[in-house]
Amino acid sequence: MDRAFPRRKEIRLKQYDYSQPGYYSVTICTHQRQKLFSSLVGAHLCVRPSSADSFLGLFLHELEQKYSGVLVDCYAVMPDHLHVILALTGAHTGAPLPEMIKWYKTQTTNAYIRLVKRGQVPPFQKHVWQRGYYDHVIRNDTDLAETRQYIANNPLNWTLNKD
Template sequence: MFSSRKRLKGRTSHSNCYYSVTLCCENRVPIFANYLYAVDAAKAIYHLEDKVETICFVLMPDHLHWIFQLRPQQNLSAVIKLYKSMVTMSIRKRKGRKVVVWQNNFYDHQIRDENDLIHQARYIVANPLRAKLVKHVGDYPFWNCIWL
């Protein structure tokens, strides 16, 4: 796992590169099973379009899979920190009290080539099917992919 505080020595993020990231809820609590919290988390992705170009995402009840391309002069850890903060603040506002939403760290994979990108996107989009949340991808409300 890599985070803004614990990135491997010598490991950096690069603008214009594609990344597949997974953000998990604290203790894998399914906080996004709450529809309004999930709406807030999905909307926050689109509020970051000045920092990343989203290729696809799936917001599961207890985690987020997200593939994006960092825009110029952007840093992976800073983008993730901002996203987590935005979602946490919106949920705290709805709940009216402090709540911990996210695990401190996140998983990331720098996409190597077009085949890797397609493989990662297919895996992400099919996540609700594998979890048996829906029978058809189109029935799941919290996902998007630029190719579909």
């Protein structure tokens, strides 16, 4: 192993099947926490995405179409990250969560590049998204309610604490 590169910490649960039914909270951060989505902050709080949403919501909607049995429970766009709760239903027999997030990040990166070329969003440095993402397996109704509340409150908390 090359010692020039530090070993990345494994953040997924070992032996956990990320394609099994359940609720998953996912946070995806922009590369080096660039504030690329400032114009979208607070948009689409805990609502289901539609094809008329911002490009971030559009591809969440597409995620539901591409992968059967996947539903977006709620999401919130922040200046430098995105929170989303994904529900994998019993009908989901396809890709595990990491594959879905990889697809989402690829699609939104390509869309962001097109928007930069049209001058509709600020340019980014090096990458749009960080290499990884944070996930949390939601284990019960209390955990789900608390996670939804956290996502709903996050834009307001951001505004109050940005100093």
